[in-house]
Amino acid sequence: MDRDQDFxxxxxxxxxxxxxxxxxxxxxxxxxxxxxKDVASENQPTSFTGSDSVDEVIRTLAGSDLLxxxxxxxxxxxxxxxxxxxxxxxxxxxxxRTADDIxxxxxxxxxxxxxxxxxxxxxxxxQGNREALKELLEALIPYSERHLxxxxxxxQESYVLDCxxxxxxxxxxxxxLDSDSMQVD
Numbered sequence: 001m002d003r004d005q006d007f008x009x010x011x012x013x014x015x016x017x018x019x020x021x022x023x024x025x026x027x028x029x030x031x032x033x034x035x036x037k038d039v040a041s042e043n044q045p046t047s048f049t050g051s052d053s054v055d056e057v058i059r060t061l062a063g064s065d066l067l068x069x070x071x072x073x074x075x076x077x078x079x080x081x082x083x084x085x086x087x088x089x090x091x092x093x094x095x096x097r098t099a100d101d102i103x104x105x106x107x108x109x110x111x112x113x114x115x116x117x118x119x120x121x122x123x124x125x126x127q128g129n130r131e132a133l134k135e136l137l138e139a140l141i142p143y144s145e146r147h148l149x150x151x152x153x154x155x156q157e158s159y160v161l162d163c164x165x166x167x168x169x170x171x172x173x174x175x176x177l178d179s180d181s182m183q184v185d
Contacts, residue, residue: 011035016053024065029072037085048092058089059096063105066097074139080150087144 003026010019016039023032040050047055061069070093076086093102 007031011038014053016051017057020054020057020061021065024068027068029075032069032072033076033082033085036089040085040088048095049088055092055096058092063108066093066102066105069093070102070136074136077140077144090140090144 003022007019007022007026007028010016010022016035019035020032023029023035036049036054039054042050044050044052046052049055049058058069069089073086073090073093076082077090
């Protein structure tokens, strides 16, 4: 219970480094998701996540913590309800970390990374770790494409709605009826 209170205190103090690292060490993806969701609402224009402080944490996360975070992002990305936060965090990871950095984290830290629970195990198979990274990315891609397609459809529908509303405002009744046709005999 003490660690749970520590997490809440770190969040309240905006000590995002300690909050994120503690949530990762406690394997608490729900708490981490809530933190990222709240931070996204801060919406600092220079930030990928919504907070420059959180961006800095992602930029400097240790390899094993980065692996856990990517696994959580993969899980969050499978649901439409949590996908927007997952996409923000994934975007931040890809913008703030190099591909080599992410690959090295898998090769050096994953040591037989287990995709089912997001925790490393030790078997020393570096080629297997590359395969695990490939599998993880392949798991992210279809859901990301599905979310992009859903967002594109929503955008198209919003344009249709805007067009209809625009026609209702000034297209349908604007000057079509003259005063002579309005008179009743």
